[in-house]
Amino acid sequence: MNGRGGAGHAAVPPDHRSLAEVIAGLCSRLPEDRLASWVRVLAHSDGPDDPALEFFTASQTAPGLSGQLAEALRAWRRETPALPGAALALAVCAARAVPRPSPVQPVVSGPVGPSIPTRLTGGVALDIIRSARSSLLIASFAAHGATDAVNEVQEAMDRGVTVDLLLEESTQASSAFRALPQGVRIWHRQGTSSGVFHAKLIAADRHTALVGSANLTDRALTDNIELGVVLRGADAVGPLVDHFRWLIARGSNLMRRA
Structure with a gap:
C-alpha cells in the first residue's frame, strides 16, 4: 500500500508543511505593511529562537495569523536552524516578488x-x-x-x-x-x-x-x-x-x- 488514503494511514498534520510552503502562504496572506514588519524582525534575528520573533508572533491579532507565524518558526528550527534571519528575510522578499494568482x-x-x-x-x-x-x-x-x-x-x-x-x-x-x-x-x-x-x-x-x-x-x-x-x-x-x-x-x- 502506498499510504495515500489507506485505512491505517494518518493524515500529515499541517504543522509538517515545509518552510517554503509556510513562507509562500504567509507571503500571499500578509498585507504589505505587516509583511515589511515581519521582514524587519527577521533581518535582525540570529535564528528561530530569537525572543523578538516570538514577541512579534504572539502580538498578531488577526485570527489564525500567530499560529501560521509560529508554524514558520517551527519549520525553520526543524529544517535549517543555523540559517540566519537575514537570509530568511531575503527569501521572504524573493517569494513575495514572484507574481502569483491571488488566493481565495x-x-x-x-x-x-x-x-x-x-x-x-x-x-x-x-x-x-x-x-x-x-x-x-x-x-x-x-x-x-x-x-x-x-x-x-x-x-x-x-x-x-x-x-x-x-x-x-x-x-x-x-x-x-x-x-x-x-x-x-x-x-x-x-x-x-x-x-x-x-x-x-x-x-x-x-x-x-x-x-x-x-x-x-x-x-x-x-x-x-x-x-x-x-x-x-x-x-x-x-x-x-x-x-x-x-x-x-x-x-x-x-x-x-x-
Missing part, C-alpha cells in the same frame, strides 16, 4: 477555529467598501443595523463612488439605507415572480468581492455562523459584476429602481 480568502462570522487562517466578515466588508474608487455594488436579501457598513457606503459616495444596492423588497432591506443621499441607486426584483432576491455580494470596482452567506445585518456580520470568500482580480470579480449589471440593465426587465 476564507471569511467567517461567529466562532473562529484554528484550522485555517480566516478574517471576520464584518471587518472584511468594511475594507472592501473602503477600497472602492469608482463603483460599489452591494447585494443583500436582508439589511438592518450594520451602521458601520452604511457609514462606509456614505463615505464612498462622498468620494464620488457610484453605489448600486440590489435588495429584496419583501424584507424592507432598503430602510437600512434611508440616511444615504439621493444619489444611491436601490434596485428591487421586477414583477411578481415566486422567487426572491437572495444573493449576497459586496464588489468594489472590478478588483475585490466578498461572496458568502451573510446578509448586511449586525448579527450576520458578527455573531451568526456565516461563511464566505474574498475574490480578487478582474478575472474573478469582473464576471460577477457583469452579471449583476446585466440584472439591473434596462433591457433585461428583471429589476427596477426603487
Whole structure:
C-alpha cells in the first residue's frame, strides 16, 4: 500500500508543511505593511529562537495569523536552524516578488477555529467598501443595523463612488439605507415572480468581492455562523459584476429602481 488514503494511514498534520510552503502562504496572506514588519524582525534575528520573533508572533491579532507565524518558526528550527534571519528575510522578499494568482480568502462570522487562517466578515466588508474608487455594488436579501457598513457606503459616495444596492423588497432591506443621499441607486426584483432576491455580494470596482452567506445585518456580520470568500482580480470579480449589471440593465426587465 502506498499510504495515500489507506485505512491505517494518518493524515500529515499541517504543522509538517515545509518552510517554503509556510513562507509562500504567509507571503500571499500578509498585507504589505505587516509583511515589511515581519521582514524587519527577521533581518535582525540570529535564528528561530530569537525572543523578538516570538514577541512579534504572539502580538498578531488577526485570527489564525500567530499560529501560521509560529508554524514558520517551527519549520525553520526543524529544517535549517543555523540559517540566519537575514537570509530568511531575503527569501521572504524573493517569494513575495514572484507574481502569483491571488488566493481565495476564507471569511467567517461567529466562532473562529484554528484550522485555517480566516478574517471576520464584518471587518472584511468594511475594507472592501473602503477600497472602492469608482463603483460599489452591494447585494443583500436582508439589511438592518450594520451602521458601520452604511457609514462606509456614505463615505464612498462622498468620494464620488457610484453605489448600486440590489435588495429584496419583501424584507424592507432598503430602510437600512434611508440616511444615504439621493444619489444611491436601490434596485428591487421586477414583477411578481415566486422567487426572491437572495444573493449576497459586496464588489468594489472590478478588483475585490466578498461572496458568502451573510446578509448586511449586525448579527450576520458578527455573531451568526456565516461563511464566505474574498475574490480578487478582474478575472474573478469582473464576471460577477457583469452579471449583476446585466440584472439591473434596462433591457433585461428583471429589476427596477426603487
